[in-house]
Amino acid sequence: MHTATVSLVTIVAESVLLDHLVDLLREHGASGYTVHDARGQGSRGRRVGEIPGDNVRIESLVATDVAQHVLEALSVRYFANYAVVAWVTDVRVARGEKYV
Amino acid sequence: MASALVSNLLSPVVLAFVLGVVTRLMRSELQLPKDLYTSLSIYLLFALGLKGGVELSHASVASIAGPAAVTLLLGCITPVTSYLVLRRLGRFGAADSAAIAAHYGSVSAVTFIAAQAFVVSVGEEPEGFMPTLLTLLESPGIHIALAIGVLQAGGGQPLRETLHEILTGRTMILLVGGLIVGFLMGETGWHAVAPFFDGGFKGALMLFLLEMGIVAADRIGDLRHVGRFLLAFGILMPIAHGVLAAGLGTVAGLSVGGSTMLAAMAASASYIAAPPAARMNLPTANPTYYLTSALAITFPFNVTLGIPLYYEVSRAFHGVG
Numbered sequence: 042m043h044t045a046t047v048s049l050v051t052i053v054a055e056s057v058l059l060d061h062l063v064d065l066l067r068e069h070g071a072s073g074y075t076v077h078d079a080r081g082q083g084s085r086g087r088r089v090g091e092i093p094g095d096n097v098r099i100e101s102l103v104a105t106d107v108a109q110h111v112l113e114a115l116s117v118r119y120f121a122n123y124a125v126v127a128w129v130t131d132v133r134v135a136r137g138e139k140y141v
Numbered sequence: 142m143a144s145a146l147v148s149n150l151l152s153p154v155v156l157a158f159v160l161g162v163v164t165r166l167m168r169s170e171l172q173l174p175k176d177l178y179t180s181l182s183i184y185l186l187f188a189l190g191l192k193g194g195v196e197l198s199h200a201s202v203a204s205i206a207g208p209a210a211v212t213l214l215l216g217c218i219t220p221v222t223s224y225l226v227l228r229r230l231g232r233f234g235a236a237d238s239a240a241i242a243a244h245y246g247s248v249s250a251v252t253f254i255a256a257q258a259f260v261v262s263v264g265e266e267p268e269g270f271m272p273t274l275l276t277l278l279e280s281p282g283i284h285i286a287l288a289i290g291v292l293q294a295g296g297g298q299p300l301r302e303t304l305h306e307i308l309t310g311r312t313m314i315l316l317v318g319g320l321i322v323g324f325l326m327g328e329t330g331w332h333a334v335a336p337f338f339d340g341g342f343k344g345a346l347m348l349f350l351l352e353m354g355i356v357a358a359d360r361i362g363d364l365r366h367v368g369r370f371l372l373a374f375g376i377l378m379p380i381a382h383g384v385l386a387a388g389l390g391t392v393a394g395l396s397v398g399g400s401t402m403l404a405a406m407a408a409s410a411s412y413i414a415a416p417p418a419a420r421m422n423l424p425t426a427n428p429t430y431y432l433t434s435a436l437a438i439t440f441p442f443n444v445t446l447g448i449p450l451y452y453e454v455s456r457a458f459h460g461v462g
Contacts, residue, residue: 057417095175122424 045137048108052099052115053079054125059097065118066101069111072140074101096124102134104141145263145449152262154255155445157347161354162441166361173352181349182413186250186312188338188345189272190319195331196269198324205270207393208403212274215389215407216281219382220246224289226378231370233430239290240419240426241371244435245378246282247411248275250312251353254346255444256405260452265398276316278406280307283415287422294423303418310414353440360437367433375438379408383451391458400458404451409443410435 050071052062059076066074079098103111108129119125134140149155164171173181197205223242227233233241253275260267287303307313323331364372386407390400412435419431 055420057420061421123420 042135044133044135045141046131046133047102047137047140048105049130049132050101050103050108050111050127051130052125052127053081053096054099054119055123056095056097058119058123058125059099061118062097062099062115065114066099066103066111069103069107069114071101071103071107071111074099102132102140105131145452146446148263149259149449150445152259153343153347154258154350157350158354158357158441158444161351161356162358163354164351165355165358172355173348178349178352181345181352183311183315184338184345185254185342185349186315187319188342189250189254189275190316191323191326191331191334191338193270193272193275193316194320194323195326195328196323197273197320198327200268200270204268204394205273208268208270208274208390208395208399209277211386211389211393212277212403212406213281215382215386215403216246216278217285218385219407220282220286220289222382223378224286226374231374234426235293236290236423236426237430239286239293240423240428241374241431241434242289243283243286243419244410244412244415244431245382245439246286247280247415248278248282248406249409249411249435249440249443250275250316250413251349252409252440252443252448253402253406255350256402256448256451258343258346259448260398260401263452265401265452266396267398267402268395271399271402272316273320274403275406276313276320279313279316279411279414280304283307283411283418287418290423290426294425303422306421307414307418312414350444357437357441360433363429363433364437366429371430371434372438375410375434376442379410379439379443379447380450383408383447384454387451387455387458391455397452397455397459397461400455401448401452404455405443405448408439408447408451410439412436412440 050066054062063074077098079096081096112127112129115125115127220242223245224238227238227241228235231238253271257267257271284304383404387400387404390403395403412432415435416428416432419426420428
């Protein structure tokens, strides 16, 4: 089957940010996303999960330039004051035209 | 005072809470599943709203007007007094002061329910429209405190979004929705669902308080980080607000039971609606301060010692005892 390379943006963040992060992805043109509950500990320690409600892990398949813009927007809006970890991986997907 | 205190300390609600605390201190892995905790809170809030709505259908507008007015007044006073005490006396920054004040300006529904259980257990008959007052006190305090904080320290999202989130949050939907449904269905409808919503209420409350004890005990370690001032604030500020509310409630015509419940409401600190609102609007405020003071200091104080104290104060204001 033919596959295409797109970027998988993964964001792990405190759950109060969920709606805002989804809006951010949408603003930048992401066509869809998947949300999981997440638990763990990071450099901010317990603060990550301090407010009731676990952390969330959001994944979205987007074009490479969109992934870059999403990371930049995240860094401007949230990195200073919130527990947010984000990374981008290149992945090969079927039906690549859905995501670009 | 002593008998009210002992009867409260030996009440099912407080014993369950203490068991939760002890459980966590023993490092037991016991914890209510998250979904059960959420389900119990939905059940308790909806039952509270329904019962309040049925009672509201018997109440006259004239009897509610005074108590509603003093409740809204309290919602405006308590965030400001909390902010000023934290900022001026506690030397906290604007964002931290406002975030903590948002919690103390709003209300804890579980403290309200515990106060209701207490006053009924000592033979008082609080006004049936008290849950309506609870809904009036939920939102103004959060907004006033966050608005002060955003003006003083700069903030995150627009307050309009926060208003929407609080008004559409679980607590408000279940309470206000329950009040409307209860009001419309009246006594007849209530009798049909009472075996479920009334019969299981106290048992559900015990389970919920067991989990609250675990959650509060989880934060005991953080008491070391919040400092002596916040420890004192978490006890003295509720007492000041409780006494003020007991007085205002008495003036507005509430019974001893009603004044005690209004005092418990004003003395309580929100830990469901306020934390996410504070986190989004005042991102530079430290969550350890507001979560620890609301959950590990004020909530345990109110359910064990505070409520009997507000009861005695209300009795004194009514010239009883």
